[in-house]
Amino acid sequence: MSRIYLDHAATTPPDPRVLDAMWEVYTRYWGNPSSIYLEGQEARHALDEARAVCAGLLGAAPREIVFTSGGTEADNAAIRGAAFAQRARGRGAHIVTTQVEHHAVLHTVEQLECEGFTATYLPVDSEGVVDLAALEAAVGPETVLLSIMAANNEVGTIQPVAEAARIARARNPAVVVHSDAVQAAGAMDITPQLLGADLLSIAAHKIYGPRGVGLLYVRARTPFQATMFGGGQEKERRAGTENVAGAAGLATAMKLAWEEMPARTEHALHLRNRLLYGLPERIPGTVITGPPGPARRLPNSFSCCFHNVEGESVLLALDLADIAASSGSACTTGSMEPSHVLTAMGIDPDLAHASLRLTVGKDTSGADVDRLLETLPGIVSRLRSLAGS
């Protein structure tokens, strides 16, 4: 039986069209873009082309794009880069973020707390939507940065980033706004102008591109300083010889994702809604987590918890049945802590231990979803009877 992959929020299989573009650049333009001779200049040209494509898709200028090693580095660079630049200008040292951010944001802000900054972690409601009144109360004259994700990786909740940015700037015009758009890229309009974001993070591997490549959008004139030192690459904002083929892969993945967004969205919504409405019908005691309807939720994302089942056991049983699924964030798989996202949403920690996330992709078929819908009820009822409930 063939494997079924329902964990596209963790990573996505590389698109052959992306691999072709990368192969071409890797084999033909392998020079160091900083070298002055022909090989270097050809590589520089390939890098410039990739940058122009990414910038165009974001409605940005090429100089506003900094290539990184992925979403985590983009988040770290954004938060540390803005926080230190703001503090150096004497603007304060208070950071506002939400309780449901990815650990790439949360752990970076926690680290800054060890380095003299203060932080407010905004609460969310039961669907994972940030509390805007709490935001308004939190932002003050000392606040230098707001970091709010465009969409959540565990429950797919879409945050009101533009509204949050407006509220924060109304309280303090000097606040820099960062949005982690790693999950939202390719699924919704993440134009920084539209979101009101000065800084925006994207990772290629969530949109059928290569792992280990991403970008940070840095709006012109945003207070920002490098956090990685060495050569003067990326206009002194990110040292290190550039990953030219990776940048070409990211540019191709973004171009395809942007072009195919309407078709991919319709396909994902159709399959995801079958999970959203089909699973609670087939499995009593299914608690949907995140927004119950499509309006505030990424189109490919389904998540739930099951009463009286161990989440890890469900995942292992699904794996044995050749279905790859997740409990939520790939980073917390294997950890005994319940998800910080689910607990922030007020879900009981015991129930949060039995969480399941299913994220469909552009190549997921109706037959794949059928097999999940046929397989999962048996697994849950077997585990429940083993547990004596």
Ligand SMILES: Cc1ncc(COP(=O)(O)O)c(C=O)c1O
């Ligand atoms: C919302 C979000 N931010 C950041 C990251 C980290 O990105 P990367 O895996 O490219 O380091 C992820 C990865 O799962 C994510 O979902």
